[in-house]
Amino acid sequence: MIIAERKPLDAILGMMTPYHKVLVVGCGTCASVCLAGGAREVAMLGSLVRMTRQTNDEPIEVAEATVHRQCDKEFLLPLAAEVEAADAVFSMGCGCGVQLLAETFPQRRVFPLLDTKFMGVTLEPGWWAERCRGCGECVLDRTGGICPITRCSKGLLNGPCGGYRNGKCEVDPTVDCGWLLIFDRLKELNELESLRAILGPKDWSHGAFGQPRRVVRDDVRTSAEEGHV
Amino acid sequence: MPVEVVAFCCFYCAYAAADLAGVMRLSYPPNVKVVLLPCTGGVDPLYILRAFEAGADGVFVAGCLEGQCHYQVGNLQAKSRVRYLKRLLDEAGIGGERLEMFNLSSAQGPRFAEAAREMTERITALGPSPVKRPKAKTAEVAS
């Protein structure tokens, strides 16, 4: 899932300064599960914002709504009346949610309340860790199910780098060396030999730092237009 | 005007202790309003924020002694939530010191009365909640 964290209250209050009636929209999927922007976080933030503004003698009305997920328009359209009634919209979804809200309601300013961090997993309630960087061409089949791009701080495809100490990474000694994890896993699986095969250069044009990517399924999509992003 | 303090009390300890304080005819400040919970682990951060929003000047959560929660770790969860909420209240300019956690057993009636007094004194010294006292009005009073 996508892991996010609420922005500091000061930053949020700063964005809300010009407004007297705002709509805070939560997301019931990833943002909710990582305890950053679900219905409960929306209610807590609403309460904090109202109290702070009241304290500063600048009361604000905070309407609250949480949709099933913010990255699908069909869940956003029913918000039309609430969006219309607000001076501005504040999203507690990830960056995708914020943007789709803005695309769906172009007549309103839409602001982000979360900092979107990464794609990851829950290690325990209250502890999330990054697991995938969306490189576009997964190599987990070659690395014992451990992602070298994410778990190795240098993203080495053929590691380790030789800098690890006591199983920890030289870049950040609080994280495990990703390549040592891969080595140990392959050893457990009796597949160490497979490490002799060198992983060739990756085509980063499929990665996250080029043009915006898209996935198109002609068997599913209904519009005939050329897929644009 | 006396300050208003809301006490979220666990049924198994603090609530029983408050009851015992009554039976023992111990007096404690009447401005402390007790809210019964089955366990302090059930104290939703939202309850506390709502109490402040509704005009409470201070809030305390009173649960069992550590290691003696009927639900194993409810009071420890309450402790971390209180710690987190103190930070949020500081961030919001309300002041984390307006919120506190106490641990006591059901046999400690006098301790409940003491906690109620301690909190009332602390909040009285801090004055009414800034949520109830918008800055402009404070300025008027001051001038």
Ligand code: SF4
């Ligand atoms: S190899 Fe690429 S797609 Fe697979 S987990 Fe790692 S970053 Fe994600």
Ligand code: SF4
């Ligand atoms: S120590 Fe391990 S995880 Fe860190 S950069 Fe080197 S190979 Fe990657």
